[in-house]
Amino acid sequence: MKIIAHRGYAGKYPPLTRLAYEKALELPIHGVETDIRLTRDGHAVCFHDPVVNFGTDGSGRTSGKTLAELRELNMGDEANPQRILTLGELIELVKEYEDKHLYIELKHPVRYGRMVEETVANVLRYHGVSEDPRMHVISFSPIAIGRMARLLPRIGRVVLRRPVLRYLYPIDPKIGRPDVMGLSLIRAHQHPRLIGAKLLPTYLWTVNDVTQMNWAANHGVDLLVTDEPEMAMWMLAGMGSVGRE
Template identity: 50%
Template sequence: MKLIAHRGLSSLYPELTEIAFAKALELDIHGVETDVRLSKDGIVVCVHDPIIDRVADGRGRVSELTLQQLRGYNFGTEAMKQSVLTLDELLEMLVQYEDKHLYIETKHPVRFSRILEEQVVLRLRYHGLLFDPRIHIISFAASSITWMKEMAPQLDRIHLRRSWEKWLNPVPNFVGHPTGLGISVERARKNPEFIGKWGLPTYVWTVDNASDIRWAKKQGVDMLATNVPGRAAALLARN
């Protein structure tokens, strides 16, 4: 089972910051996960929420702030100040670790629509990673999975599924032809038959409880996103 550090080593360091990823990349795990959005001036930044209020010492919507404005805020703590991280900067970190994978979650809905995916593809191409099997695109938005298939069909595309989607898509006619499916650990517990269903690899989030980690391994989960990757790795090594 592949362990993925959710938003970097977010249980010990400010989420989606340089220090969080630096520490996660040092661990003996499969890879790291990041969320991405576009700033007002079209820069791909690693921020989960549409607004920065929760994770920075400022206020505002990511899409209404330029990179320079975002740089003016602290995304860390008083004792550990951190600037907003761009996807370019994260990719520069990744290339130093040849064994690590990166899961890029495109956040939607956003005012920029498919421009977000276009910019992600451009950044990957710039860093020589567009055809690298270590790059995985994940999203709750079927539209994002479709756009990525059009622009970079060689990339792994994991569609994160919500519970209500089974009513909209009762048959396995997945938009964008994803190469993997993702479900929450809560839904996986209730419906373990979804794991590996339709022959697609399963990505499960966000799994921090020891009993859930052991359960996921027994159920054959392929990829597991966790806030405690070090602890999860140690646990699996003992079991």
């Protein structure tokens, strides 16, 4: 089972910041995950929420601000200020580690629609990683994943199952040409047969309890997403498992 640090080492450092990613990338794990939103002037930035009220000292819609305006916000604290990262900056950071993977979540629905995928594809091309097997996109939107399949056919693609699909079980649609299927921890417990369904690897989020990590490993989860990558490392070490490629 491979470990992915959710928003960097989010359990210990401010999520989605350079500090959180640096600390996560220093660990012997598979890779890191980030969320992407577009700014008013077209930059892809690492940020989760549609508003900056949560996670920064500012307020207002993320998509309504320019990159320069977002750079003025603090995502850390007064003693250790952290500025928002662009996707390009995170890619360059990940590239410093030859064995690390990056999972890029495309947030939808958003005001900019397909521009999200087009911008992310352009950033990946610009940084020379559009065919790099260490780069992956993930989304709850199979339409977005399908767009990425057309824009960058060699990029890794993960479709996250939406909560509403629990009402359709055992129907389990595979849309958007994914090569990995995402599953929440709640759904995995409800329907463990979804682990490994479609003969595709399972990407399980977000697992922060050692008992649940152990359960995931014993049920054949391939990719474990966690805010506590060190906890997952030590759990897997105790089981004799491997947390990276």
